[in-house]
Amino acid sequence: RLSGRGDRFRGGLIVASNREPYCHRKTPEGLRWEIPVGGVVSALDTVLRVTGGTWVAWGSGSGDMEQTDAGGRLLVPPENPAYTLRRIWLSASAEENYYHGFCNLVLWPLFHGETDRVVYLPSFWEEYEKTNRAFAEAILEECAWNSTIWIHDYHLCRVPRMIRAADQERIIAHFWHIPWPERERYDCAPHGEEILAGLLGNDLLGFQTPLYARNFMDCAAARLGAVIDDDAMTVAWDGRTTQIRTFPISTDFECFNALANSASTAARIRRIRKQHHLPRRVGLAVDRLDYTKGILQRLQALELFFQRNPEFHRRFSFIQVAVMTRSGKPYLRYRQEVEDQIAEINKKFGKADWRPIIYFGSKLERQDLVSWYRMADVAVITPLHDGMNLVAKEYVASRGDGKGVLILGRQAGAAEELTESILVDPTDIEMFATAIHRALTLSSGEKKKRMMQLRGQVQGNTIYSWVDNILDELSLLPVMKQGGKHA
Ligand code: ADQ
Numbered sequence: 237r238l239s240g241r242g243d244r245f246r247g248g249l250i251v252a253s254n255r256e257p258y259c260h261r262k263t264p265e266g267l268r269w270e271i272p273v274g275g276v277v278s279a280l281d282t283v284l285r286v287t288g289g290t291w292v293a294w295g296s297g298s299g300d301m302e303q304t305d306a307g308g309r310l311l312v313p314p315e316n317p318a319y320t321l322r323r324i325w326l327s328a329s330a331e332e333n334y335y336h337g338f339c340n341l342v343l344w345p346l347f348h349g350e351t352d353r354v355v356y357l358p359s360f361w362e363e364y365e366k367t368n369r370a371f372a373e374a375i376l377e378e379c380a381w382n383s384t385i386w387i388h389d390y391h392l393c394r395v396p397r398m399i400r401a402a403d404q405e406r407i408i409a410h411f412w413h414i415p416w417p418e419r420e421r422y423d424c425a426p427h428g429e430e431i432l433a434g435l436l437g438n439d440l441l442g443f444q445t446p447l448y449a450r451n452f453m454d455c456a457a458a459r460l461g462a463v464i465d466d467d468a469m470t471v472a473w474d475g476r477t478t479q480i481r482t483f484p485i486s487t488d489f490e491c492f493n494a495l496a497n498s499a500s501t502a503a504r505i506r507r508i509r510k511q512h513h514l515p516r517r518v519g520l521a522v523d524r525l526d527y528t529k530g531i532l533q534r535l536q537a538l539e540l541f542f543q544r545n546p547e548f549h550r551r552f553s554f555i556q557v558a559v560m561t562r563s564g565k566p567y568l569r570y571r572q573e574v575e576d577q578i579a580e581i582n583k584k585f586g587k588a589d590w591r592p593i594i595y596f597g598s599k600l601e602r603q604d605l606v607s608w609y610r611m612a613d614v615a616v617i618t619p620l621h622d623g624m625n626l627v628a629k630e631y632v633a634s635r636g637d638g639k640g641v642l643i644l645g646r647q648a649g650a651a652e653e654l655t656e657s658i659l660v661d662p663t664d665i666e667m668f669a670t671a672i673h674r675a676l677t678l679s680s681g682e683k684k685k686r687m688m689q690l691r692g693q694v695q696g697n698t699i700y701s702w703v704d705n706i707l708d709e710l711s712l713l714p715v716m717k718q719g720g721k722h723a
Contacts, residue, residue, distance in 0.1 A: 247382030249289030252375050254339065254391035256293035257281045258312045258321060260303045267299045269314050273524060273559050273599050275485075275626045276388055276413055282488050283703050284319045290378045292371060294335075295323030308374075324374045326367060333363035335391075336564050343390045346425055347414050348528040348621040353566065356426045365394060368434075372398035379406070384710065387438070389413045394430065397437030400476075409440040409710060411483065414623040415649070416448040422455045432456050436473050439713050442483040442706060444623045444649040449480050479713065483705055484653060485624050489698045492633035495603065496610045504607040512594060517552045517676065520612035522605065522627045523619075525558040525597070527570050530620045530645060530662040535577045535593070537668035542585045542592055545673055550590045552676065554616075555608060557596045571597075609634035614675040618645035618662040625650045628657070632694045638684040641675040653697070656689040 257277050260269045271277065284291055295301065295308065304310045304323055311317035326334065337360035345353035372395045375385055387395050387410040396408050412435075422428055432455060435441055443449040453471055456462040462473035469480045495501060508514070519538075523529035538554055556578065560571060578593045585592045600608070609615070615631040625648040632642060632654070642657035644650060651659055660671045678686075 247380040247384065249284070249287050250292065250375055250378050250383050250385045251280060251284060251289060251388065252292040252371055252385070252392060252395065253277075253280065253388040254294055254335070256295060256297075256300075256321060256323060257284075257291060258314060259297035260299035261297050262299040262302075267302060269297075269303075270599075273561050275624070278626065279485055279487070279699055279702075280388070281313070282491075282699050285313065286318075286700075287703075288319050290320040290322055292322045292324065292374050292378060294326055296326075296331075301325070320378075322374060322378055324370055326370075329359075330363045330367050330370075333357070333359045334367040338364040339391050340562060340564060341566075342426060344414075344528075346421075347390060347417055349415075349417060349421065350527065350621075351421065351424060353527070354424075361427055368392055368394035369398055371395050372402070375399060376402060384409065386411070386706075394434035395437075397434045400437035407710060407713065408438045409442065409706065410435060410438045411442040411485075411706070412448065412452075412623075413444065413485070415621055416443060416451045416455070418451050419454045419458050422451075422459070428455070429459050432460050432462075433474070436460075436462065436471060436476070436478050438478050440479045440481065440706075440709055442481050442709075444482070444484055445652050446482050448623070448649075449482050453480060479709065481709055483702055483709075484649065484697060485626070486694060486697050486699050486702050487626050487629045487633055488700075489629075489633045489695045492606060492609075492630050493636050495606045496634035497636050501603065501607050501610055504603060505611050508604075508607055508611065513589065514594075514611075515551050515553050515590065517548075517613045518611060519552065519554040519614045519616055519672070519676075520557070520608055520631075521555070521616050521618075522557040522600075522608070523559075524562075525560045525567065525571055525574070526562070527566065528619055528621050529558075530618045531556065531558055531570075531574050532577060533620070533662045533665065533668070534616055534618050535574070535581065536665045537662075537672060538593065539577075539581050539584070540665055540669035541672045542581070544669060548676070549585060549592075550587065552613075553591060553594055555594045555596070555612070557600060557608070559597060559599050605630070606634050609640075610637070612640060614641045614643060614672070616643045616672065617648065617650075618643065618660060618668070619648050620645070620662060622648040622650070624648065628654060629694050632687070632690045635687050635691065638687050639680070640687060641678055641683055642687075642690060643671055643675055653693050654690055656686040656693075 258269050259272050308323045312321045341355040385408045453464045456471045457464050462471045471478050578595050581593050582591055609631045617628040628650045644657040645662045646659050658671050660668050
């Protein structure tokens with residue numbers, strides 16, 4: 237499914253991300269493994285299962301050490317090994333300052349337009365730098381002389397430059413999964429120059445949308461005085477050139493499509509409907525529990541919708557799935573706010589035999605997730621800011637029946653491609669509530685037409701074409717470094 241290009245990674249593919257794809261936990265029943273929830277993990281595991289290679293990541297599970305060899309390595313997926321996971325270990329201080337600190341309290345809110353939430357301490361940066369160095373060293377240990385290094389996201393901004401300092405010849409690519417803000421907003425980034433300098437150690441730097449790529453180039457010019465070539469889409473700085481490209485990430489269309497069309501999904505839908513006493517029509521949102529996903533605004537819109545449209549009482553329930561993937565005060569507070577708001581709506585409109593909002597706070601197995609997608613008359617995916625949003629694409633891939641309507645927030649990267657969805661500004665609660673009503677009253681012909689166009693879009697750019705496009709770009713790099721120096 238990668239057009240035979242898996243074998244173009246001759247020296248092997250080395251992927252690096254903060255989160256690991258498989259996590260081992262000690263439980264009262266013994267050691268268990270699980271797949272952490274999140275877009276980066278779900279996209280990349282799909283890829284590495286096909287290409288093979290090594291994935292370097294933080295071993296964050298309580299039982300992780302027990303499962304690895306002395307070098308921190310093990311083969312995954314546990315049930316069907318296809319690639320190597322190289323775990324690295326973080327000290328308590330690194331976990332606190334690098335991960336909870338610089339990543340979650342500085343970079344994440346800053347890059348999602350939530351500058352009021354940014355909290356900065358100097359110790360955050362010290363540990364960020366140290367942890368990035370530990371990643372760079374581990375990556376270099378895993379490399380053959382002709383390996384391709386592929387780094388992911390905002391946790392590892394400094395790694396490309398650190399590897400580059402050790403080896404000029406290496407091919408280094410980086411994919412940025414979240415938005416890149418405009419220059420004015422980036423101005424308040426602590427260590428803004430070091431972040432840019434780190435990323436300009438890459439040969440290739442990929443973004444989800446043209447806007448984020450543009451914003452990055454503007455910031456590099458303004459903060460570092462880098463030279464921008466708008467036609468070639470390159471940034472030149474400190475004697476080297478980085479190619480800037482746009483690669484909108486996607487999902488495994490065929491996998492979701494086939495599973496959603498299966499008899500086992502149909503049986504599961506019947507079971508779920510009965511178990512939760514669902515009315516005929518349901519709406520759905522699936523998010524990691526995060527303030528950027530706009531869950532509170534969505535609940536406000538639903539409250540207004542139920543207030544304005546009593547004819548939907550008892551006939552429509554909304555399912556909110558929101559799994560907590562990060563700990564820490566802002567997330568605990570946000571979860572409390574979400575739960576309180578749901579309780580209030582249910583108290584205001586609910587009846588003994590009907591709950592307007594049904595809330596699940598846990599991880600769903602793939603088959604259950606697909607069953608919910610297939611069952612939902614409307615999916616309401618309305619982040620305040622989001623690099624792409626894979627849930628929107630997974631929903632579309634699961635609707636081979638041509639039914640289902642997607643309401644999508646304009647600030648999701650996915651809105652650039654999924655233009656046949658009903659696009660909303662999630663902070664305009666009036667319009668949002670109207671959009672929910674519209675989605676539920678669209679004619680079946682209109683629904684089908686829109687869904688078919690959306691499906692064409694997702695099918696035409698799957699997770700495999702995403703990797704293919706990145707590979708094509710890598711092979712076009714002017715300085716092909718293979719054949720260079722041996723590590
Ligand atoms: P995320 O912020 O994690 O990803 P998203 O792209 O929506 O956001 O991916 C979430 C993934 O987790 C989906 O594959 C979804 O199916 C899964 N998921 C969510 N809740 C779940 C649950 N309760 N049970 C099981 N699975 C669940 C980051 C960026 C995004 C970008 C991706 C990929 O923030 O903008 O799209 O990386 O680049």
